[in-house]
Amino acid sequence: MLYIDKSKNRKEGVQVTKDYLQTCCYGTDGRYHEIRYDNRDAGSTHTFCSHNNREYRKKMINILLANQHNLCCYCLRKLKTAQREEDSDEVITLEHIIPCGFTSGNSKVPYYQSAPELSPEEVVMTDEYESISHDQSRPGLPHKVAYNNLVVSCNGTFPYVRNQHEGKSKVCCNEFRQEEDAYPVYFLQHIFEYIDYTSDGDIHGKCDLDPNIQSKIEDVINHTNLQYDSLKQIRRLWFILSHVPKEEIYSCHTISQRDDLFARELYKSEFFDSNTSFLHDKFKLDDYWNTFMLYDIFYDLFNGKVPAWN
Secondary structure, eight states, X not given: OOOOOTTTTHHHHHHHHHHHIIIIIBOTTSSBOOOOXXXXXXXXXXXXXXXXXXXXXXXXXXXXXXXXTTBOTTTOXXXXXXXXXXXXXXXXXXXXXXXXXXXXXXTTHHHHHTSTTOSTTTEEOHHXXXXXXXXXXXXXEETTTOGGGEEEEEOOBSSOOSOGGGOOOBOSHHHHHTTSOOOOGGGSTTHHHHEEEOTTSOEEEOTTSOHHHHHHHHHHHHHTTTTOHHHHHHHHHHHHHTTSOHHHHHTOOSHHHHHHHHHHHTTSTTTOOTTHHHHHXXXXXXXXXXXXXXXXXXXXXXXXXXOTTO
């Protein structure tokens, strides 16, 4: 995981939320009502991610992609919008940090609102926001559609598929998490310094951390399945190839070229183990190789090149 700076693009993101509220939720009494993220919420036909008109959701995704440098907030998969706009919602998912289904009475709300960017002055629980006793002119936007409460995640498929209706299981990140605890550790400015990506592809919080931070990091890793076998294999493979010129890796367009690359690199004594042949046979295939290449951020990370924006 890498740091996500929500101050960037905040003006644009907040405006998308306000446009949705004004257009779809403004009542004759001068208040916002029936603030709905999708059709799971009862109420009007106007949702933030309506199947008939995804205008607000699409705008928010594009802003968040720019904010996150086109990377999944959890696993760091490179996110690409689909060529057909109607497929983009299947490739990239909007993750609610405070789960969309939570209400103000949920005991976990203070846990999330203690995080940077999620204070009650910035993100208000939607049921509280709609309550007649709440002054909607005050700072703070409803959590179901608030820019500060939204990040972009991959669709969690392995190997990657463009459209989730193709039957692939969602094995990590937002789709796997659902409403399990996932404190936004990527809002901690030094998050990369708190995490170890190891040579065997594993991920864990560093052992010398404050126990409170350590616990939050481990929750995120476990509840988004970042130790999923295929993710670990991808990170392991990037570690092994991290000394190979990047252009040589990028030029492997065919199975034969990957065979040659793997034969040269994977069987060296310092890398060879019982899984080497498995990695070779799996990632030379087009679907797995293409998924592997979506994680090329790890080439730089294993070479000690932390992005300048982190």
